[in-house]
Amino acid sequence: MRYADFTPYDIILLLQGLGVTLALFVGTTLIGLFLGLLLAIVHHYRIPGCRPVIVVVTEALKNSPVLVQLFLVFFGIPAFLHIRMTPVEAATLTISLNTAAFAFVVFRSGIESIDRDQIEAAKVFGLGRSQILRLVIAPQAAAFAVGPLVGILVNQLQVTSLISVIGVFDLTKIGNILNLRTLQPFIVWAVIGLIYYLAAKALAHAGGRIEAALRKSVKWGGI
Amino acid sequence: MIVAENVEKRFRDVEVLKRVNLRVEPGEVVTILGASGSGKSTLIRCINGLETLSGGKITVDGHDVSTKAGLVAARRASATVFQLFNLYPHMTALQNITLAPVEVLKLPKTDAEARARALLDRVGLSAQADAYPQQLSGGQRQRVGICRALAMQPRYLLLDEVTSALDPEMTGDVLRILAALAAEGTTMVFVTHEIEFARHISSRIVFLEQGELIVDLPTAKFFAEDGGLAVPRIRQFLSKMKKD
Numbered sequence: 001m002r003y004a005d006f007t008p009y010d011i012i013l014l015l016q017g018l019g020v021t022l023a024l025f026v027g028t029t030l031i032g033l034f035l036g037l038l039l040a041i042v043h044h045y046r047i048p049g050c051r052p053v054i055v056v057v058t059e060a061l062k063n064s065p066v067l068v069q070l071f072l073v074f075f076g077i078p079a080f081l082h083i084r085m086t087p088v089e090a091a092t093l094t095i096s097l098n099t100a101a102f103a104f105v106v107f108r109s110g111i112e113s114i115d116r117d118q119i120e121a122a123k124v125f126g127l128g129r130s131q132i133l134r135l136v137i138a139p140q141a142a143a144f145a146v147g148p149l150v151g152i153l154v155n156q157l158q159v160t161s162l163i164s165v166i167g168v169f170d171l172t173k174i175g176n177i178l179n180l181r182t183l184q185p186f187i188v189w190a191v192i193g194l195i196y197y198l199a200a201k202a203l204a205h206a207g208g209r210i211e212a213a214l215r216k217s218v219k220w221g222g223i
Numbered sequence: 224m225i226v227a228e229n230v231e232k233r234f235r236d237v238e239v240l241k242r243v244n245l246r247v248e249p250g251e252v253v254t255i256l257g258a259s260g261s262g263k264s265t266l267i268r269c270i271n272g273l274e275t276l277s278g279g280k281i282t283v284d285g286h287d288v289s290t291k292a293g294l295v296a297a298r299r300a301s302a303t304v305f306q307l308f309n310l311y312p313h314m315t316a317l318q319n320i321t322l323a324p325v326e327v328l329k330l331p332k333t334d335a336e337a338r339a340r341a342l343l344d345r346v347g348l349s350a351q352a353d354a355y356p357q358q359l360s361g362g363q364r365q366r367v368g369i370c371r372a373l374a375m376q377p378r379y380l381l382l383d384e385v386t387s388a389l390d391p392e393m394t395g396d397v398l399r400i401l402a403a404l405a406a407e408g409t410t411m412v413f414v415t416h417e418i419e420f421a422r423h424i425s426s427r428i429v430f431l432e433q434g435e436l437i438v439d440l441p442t443a444k445f446f447a448e449d450g451g452l453a454v455p456r457i458r459q460f461l462s463k464m465k466k467d
Contacts, residue, residue, distance in 0.1 A: 123272075
């Protein structure tokens with residue numbers, strides 16, 4: 001067997017890469033959704049001075065290349081602040097913030113889609129802010145947001161491939177390694193692409209099920 | 224008792240309420256009449272705290288609605304029925320009614336549901352308890368809105384043009400329910416354009432004209448030649464409403 005041949009061990013390598021990709025994706029998704037929701041709530045309650053800051057930061061994140069953001073975080077911030085940052089830390093920070101920016105927009109429109117009249121009714125009946133948020137706004141905003149969010153997350157899964165550039169051993173990086181060793185780019189990148197495709201399809205499928213379940217429990221049929 | 228003293232409300236430069244005085248004693252049904260834009264709904268929205276006053280004072284059973292604690296207490300004492308129903312679309316009729324009793328009054332869920340079902344039964348909607356607002360007609364929605372208000376067992380019922388968005392047949396359904404409530408001695412502040420109905424159930428009628436409360440009379444006196452009808456503006460308003 002020549003050094004350049006594919007070996008059974010390559011499958012383990014691919015699975016490891018996929019594991020890193022998925023772990024990073026899940027981690028940044030959880031942080032990003034939480035942060036995006038938090039920003040939407042802060043934005044909704046017009047906490048003084050916060051609105052312009054949130055809008056400027058999220059607009060910057062949405063409208064600049066993720067690769068540039070990644071370079072800024074990995075090379076720029078350590079140089080500027082004289083701190084050390086590992087590739088995984090930089091990748092987690094960058095993708096989380098990026099997801100948060102897109103999630104913020106979806107959550108914000110979810111909240112804004114809710115009629116003010118019902119909120120007035122809830123107020124008059126004595127419900128407090130957090131009760132209104134939890135019982136009136138959140139269920140409706142969630143049903144509104146889940147579809148667009150799944151779309152965003154499928155895209156963010158692909159975006160994680162960029163982190164291979166700063167040296168995280170994700171699926172794409174493994175592809176790079178296999179490619180350099182075997183010199184069979186067509187096979188390697190087709191397989192890598194297929195794995196991303198399957199992961200994205202599984203994610204979209206799961207999202208579709210969540211959406212269906214949410215809409216079933218809120219079967220008023222609106223929105 | 225609901226007491227409004229010299230209530231003023233301005234939206235930017237527009238004076239919507241001008242030194243309005245009003246007292247509503249327990250057991251009274253007070254109807255507020257007036258043309259569109261005369262400030263009727265705004266007055267209701269000042270009483271339930273959805274608008275802040277620009278001047279004057281409103282108390283509900285002595286609780287000043289302009290203070291935070293007072294508003295909480297005042298909102299416990301009163302309940303509002305809205306022109307456009309304002310139901311929660313993601314909740315069934317039953318859930319719409321039980322939300323505030325469970326969350327605000329801390330009633331056990333089973334008690335709140337029993338209370339809600341009894342109310343729905345009373346307004347002829349027991350079969351619709353698990354329907355969502357979108358599955359109900361306008362008249363049915365408003366009846367759910369009334370149940371939602373009654374479930375709080377309020378001392379005062381604030382009714383803000385509750386039949387304006389309904390067709391005549393549905394209006395009849397809703398008015399019958401309100402008449403029964405009035406007959407039981409429920410205290411109501413009633414903003415409406417249904418003049419004949421107001422005449423039938425009100426103990427007092429007040430008339431707002433461009434934000435000023437120009438007449439406050441017992442119902443019979445309001446419709447008497449030497450009472451309300453002696454005021455040219457009211458005579459004009461009533462004859463115009465009759466024509467429509």
